[in-house]
Amino acid sequence: MNTEKKVITRMAPSPTGKFHIGGVRTALFNYLFAKHHNGTFIIRSEDTDKERSKPEYEENMLDTLEWLGMKHDAFYRQSERTEIYQEHIKKLIDSSNAYEAEASKDNPDMPVIRFKNPNKIVKFTDLILGDIEFDTTELGDFVIARNIETPIYHLTVVVDDGLMEISHILRGQEHINNTPRQILILEALGFERPEYAHIPLIMSPRGGKLSKRDPEVIPAYEYKDQGILPEALVNFLAFIGWNPGDEREIMSMDELIADFDISKVQKSGGAFNIDKMHWINKQYLNEFSDTEFAEYIAPLFTELKSTPIYDESVMQKIIPIIRERTNYLIDVQDMITDGELDYYFAQPEIDTEKIIWKKDVKEGTIRHLEEAHELISNFNGEFTADLVKESLWIYAEEVGKGNLLWPLRYALSGRDKSPDPFTLLATLGKKTSLERITFALSELNK
């Protein structure tokens, strides 16, 4: 492409709703492209629709981009640039490229301003899609302003892109049909034509347009509350419609900037695959130290921490256990909600049916638990999972692993599913473990 020219890209969202995932991806590609070329990334809030634009949406957009680490080099707000648009509308009228037309749709007394369409074939080369050709005749003399003070999207975009010297317009493919009319206006105004790159759309997991009706698709900033790490979201979104050309799956923002190549961007839309996002998030979580992970999940435990059963030393021990079951925060939330963590802090209920291994009978279960109690009582030394396992393993192999392991694990956890008994033993400690085995035996002997 044009290497001498300074690269300036822009993200131009209209703040009419919470910033969504598609907007983030468009911003990301603009950001990556600009930074890859040592260029400038501009944010321009397109808030000319007074009815629908809200400051809180603009704020949400800015918060989202900041969270994700996309710093902008300049910020503009279209609502503050009305005189500029006015000037350009006048210019178009004066040069006979636009004219006041009959009547406004909702106000018969007010004329609108239409662009005088030269009715020609417009061709442009899209950096992603290649050569594209439109016959603009079908557009007619389209409206560019409701009145001299109220410009319409097509006019403001062209004026701003021109004045801000945007070198590359990277935007969603839904804008491709807008391009010819914008080129027409741009030519009438005498601006230099930028390069265009229309990015493939992110599609619903079920095909079609991304919609609020897709349950996994939420406003981008809300993924933060779900414990999606900014690096993970950026990584994930960058890989919808782009890849580095090798087999890497995990890339940091810096690596993405270094390797981003617009010519490798896909032409067709890509589905939003939430499972992959969660997997990527886990990859980043794996980089955390136990301390960092503890901080990550801490907000979910404030309630538990205020109860008398809470034990900080136990909490420390179960961090690794929680960790390997966690892709993102909601997984931890689910564990808490489902009571999967309760038995670490309090004696669980024992179901005397479930404690009996499927291949064993009640008498056997009692005998094995008594033996386990005996072996653990006599255990001297550091109470670690590995060492405790050694002391029980010979017996376990003798009687059949499941015959001992299942009831032992169940006695400790009161659950069908849990970590292995040795991990449980080490986590609960010798004293508590023995108490639970005794309790299970007393239940069985009732």
Place this chain on the structure above:
RNA sequence: GGUUCCAUCGUCUAACGGUUAGGACGCCAGGUUCUCAUCCUGGAAAUCGGAGUUCGAUUCUCCGUGGAAUCACCA
């Protein structure tokens, strides 16, 4: 319907016109301690269809078919 764009495993994708069509997510099976999870190994899984060009098409051309976007005095 008009216009524009697109088409490789279920999904994200790789493959100078020559590969057993590769990788990742997910799925299935086996293993690592009974269960769950993690991890490891293995497996199933794709070039939309038809012509043409070519010694040879996933790749180039055309025609179908399918999908998407857009058709505002919203952006």
